[in-house]
Amino acid sequence: ETNGRLGPFYHIQYFGDAPERGYIFEKNMVSFTGENQYLELSQSSKAAASCSVRSKRTPTIPRKLQAQWNMGIIQANEALSMTPEKRIENFVFFYDDDGPHLNPRILEKLKPDQSNVMMLESKHSPDLLSLLKFTTSAPCVKAEPAVPQKKDGSKDVQ
Numbered sequence: 620e621t622n623g624r625l626g627p628f629y630h631i632q633y634f635g636d637a638p639e640r641g642y643i644f645e646k647n648m649v650s651f652t653g654e655n656q657y658l659e660l661s662q663s664s665k666a667a668a669s670c671s672v673r674s675k676r677t678p679t680i681p682r683k684l685q686a687q688w689n690m691g692i693i694q695a696n697e698a699l700s701m702t703p704e705k706r707i708e709n710f711v712f713f714y715d716d717d718g719p720h721l722n723p724r725i726l727e728k729l730k731p732d733q734s735n736v737m738m739l740e741s742k743h744s745p746d747l748l749s750l751l752k753f754t755t756s757a758p759c760v761k762a763e764p765a766v767p768q769k770k771d772g773s774k775d776v777q
Contacts (some may be wrong), residue, residue, distance in 0.1 A: 626646055635689075
């Protein structure tokens, strides 16, 4: 949908362990290029906001959001090399009577094997490992996937 003053906005699905969707204005969208991009964007926006004092502090993610953030980064890195069609196939939420669920196929693919556990523990919080173990052990529920759409009803693939 287009708002004359703010421009078009899109219905999106967030990466992470919680099935979340929302709307975002096109001008606020940034193509994901990698995990370090957050630091770069954070530093550049702080520099633009306050030219007089430059803080060299590294931006942090709140502790209660760390596991979800880490899962989102893992999923975004996985999706980076996929076509839009493959992203939909792998990352779209499944809906049933209990609500939205993460795609069991991608959860199984992202489940750490023993050789990767040490790497994940050193790079990501331990909460992420327990999250991956918990979500991948849940029973599979077959449901129909939803297709991302713009607010006006047309399909949107990102």
